[in-house]
Amino acid sequence: MLNTQEQQFDKGVIKVADNVFTAVGFHGANTSMIVGDDGVIIIDTLFGPSSASEANKAFRKFSDKPVKAIIYTHSHGDHTGGASAFTGMERPDVYATEDFGSAEGASAAVAPVKAKRNVRQFGRTLSPTESTNRGVAPSNTNDSDRGEGFIPPNISIPNSGLKTTIAGVDIEFYIGPGETDDAMFIWLPKEKVLFSGDNFYRSFPNLYAIRGTVYRDVLKWSESVAKMAEFKPHVLVPGHTKPIQGEEATSALSDYSEAIRSVYDQTVDGINAGKSPDQLAHEVQLPEHLKNKPYLIEFYGSVPHAVRAIYSGLLGWYDGNPTTLSPLEPRTKAKKIAELAGGTQQLVEQMNSALANEYYQWALELSDHVKWLEGADREHARKVKISALRGLAAQEYNAPNRNYYLSYANELESGQLSEVWF
Numbered sequence: 001m002l003n004t005q006e007q008q009f010d011k012g013v014i015k016v017a018d019n020v021f022t023a024v025g026f027h028g029a030n031t032s033m034i035v036g037d038d039g040v041i042i043i044d045t046l047f048g049p050s051s052a053s054e055a056n057k058a059f060r061k062f063s064d065k066p067v068k069a070i071i072y073t074h075s076h077g078d079h080t081g082g083a084s085a086f087t088g089m090e091r092p093d094v095y096a097t098e099d100f101g102s103a104e105g106a107s108a109a110v111a112p113v114k115a116k117r118n119v120r121q122f123g124r125t126l127s128p129t130e131s132t133n134r135g136v137a138p139s140n141t142n143d144s145d146r147g148e149g150f151i152p153p154n155i156s157i158p159n160s161g162l163k164t165t166i167a168g169v170d171i172e173f174y175i176g177p178g179e180t181d182d183a184m185f186i187w188l189p190k191e192k193v194l195f196s197g198d199n200f201y202r203s204f205p206n207l208y209a210i211r212g213t214v215y216r217d218v219l220k221w222s223e224s225v226a227k228m229a230e231f232k233p234h235v236l237v238p239g240h241t242k243p244i245q246g247e248e249a250t251s252a253l254s255d256y257s258e259a260i261r262s263v264y265d266q267t268v269d270g271i272n273a274g275k276s277p278d279q280l281a282h283e284v285q286l287p288e289h290l291k292n293k294p295y296l297i298e299f300y301g302s303v304p305h306a307v308r309a310i311y312s313g314l315l316g317w318y319d320g321n322p323t324t325l326s327p328l329e330p331r332t333k334a335k336k337i338a339e340l341a342g343g344t345q346q347l348v349e350q351m352n353s354a355l356a357n358e359y360y361q362w363a364l365e366l367s368d369h370v371k372w373l374e375g376a377d378r379e380h381a382r383k384v385k386i387s388a389l390r391g392l393a394a395q396e397y398n399a400p401n402r403n404y405y406l407s408y409a410n411e412l413e414s415g416q417l418s419e420v421w422f
């Protein structure tokens with residue numbers, strides 16, 4: 001299933017209107033060029049100058065007018081790092097929201113572990129034979145020049161938005177928090193083209209990123225996408241994956257908004273009914289009529305992860321059950337579990353048979369107990385965990401999960417993970 005998503009990253013420039021071009025597949029995200037009377041406008045600039053200059057070369061077959069403006073839909077690095085490759089020696093205006101950059105700054109203190117988890121989520125160290133794609137991006141991107149072409153914004157879009165004309169092109173900016181609080185979407189009223197940034201792409205949205213993020217305001221995300229649908233665009237240009245043209249552009253946006261809202265409402269109802277995150281992560285599902293929409297398959301975002309994010313975003317870590325206020329320390333719990341199994345040897349046998357029966361999640365959970373037991377063969381438990389992770393990955397079409405399982409297995413195997421991680 002995940003392999004079928006590859007067609008969303010076919011490298012090339014797509015003409016989405018007479019004067020609007022979108023480059024797909026040059027790096028992880030998309031970049032677009034709008035051609036005006038005496039210049040062009042670039043929306044999002046890819047990850048670094050090398051990928052951006054390749055896209056710029058492809059754009060320049062359609063226009064050689066100077067760059068009059070750069071627009072960042074939000075502050076993530078895959079949209080901002082290559083600006084200089086488009087501008088050359090020119091220094092055009094660079095537009096972004098007032099809150100630009102606020103998202104990642106909030107958790108800067110844990111940057112070292114976020115970097116580690118980022119590598120796993122995107123499978124950055126997986127071999128070509130292990131890689132498929134990143135759900136909404138190809139896996140074979142050149143990431144060596146991350147952020148080197150970034151040009152800081154000099155024009156802030158106020159919270160009330162902005163309607164203006166650049167290079168003779170009427171253009172409207174609307175604040176639209178979602179994947180980040182600093183996100184906006186762009187509307188061309190004449191061409192009826194809408195640039196959604198990362199609040200829409202062809203996958204269930206990444207309402208939570210397992211690389212570790214602060215709470216993404218799920219309710220606002222749903223509202224921002226609903227607002228986009230009101231424009232009834234002729235073309236929807238997503239932050240990643242191919243543009244959607246025709247009536248499907250509007251139905252995709254309203255379905256997307258409804259899907260996000262449904263996951264939010266179901267989670268909130270469950271919370272108020274006293275249910276725990278573990279229960280809700282297994283119970284909440286997309287409504288039947290949305291489940292099989294091609295732009296809502298969980299290639300990138302995951303419904304269960306979203307449920308947990310909403311839970312902790314609204315209530316913090318505590319699930320309301322006093323049993324979980326002060327659970328047993330992991331070593332003590334592992335000893336108790338071993339006693340329950342009839343001894344360490346019996347627990348190890350249960351772990352082995354879980355693996356043999358391809359009950360990989362259970363094998364993982366038991367290996368995490370065995371690792372704490374003195375006298376247990378920890379090296380064996382580690383091998384079981386590696387095999388179980390690869391077994392899970394083979395069944396997984398959610399790219400971040402799959403990449404994380406495989407990357408972690410490789411790290412365990414190579415011995416580079418400290419005792420803390422195993």
Ligand SMILES: [Zn+2]
Pocket residue numbers: 029076078079198239240
């Ligand atoms: Zn992106």
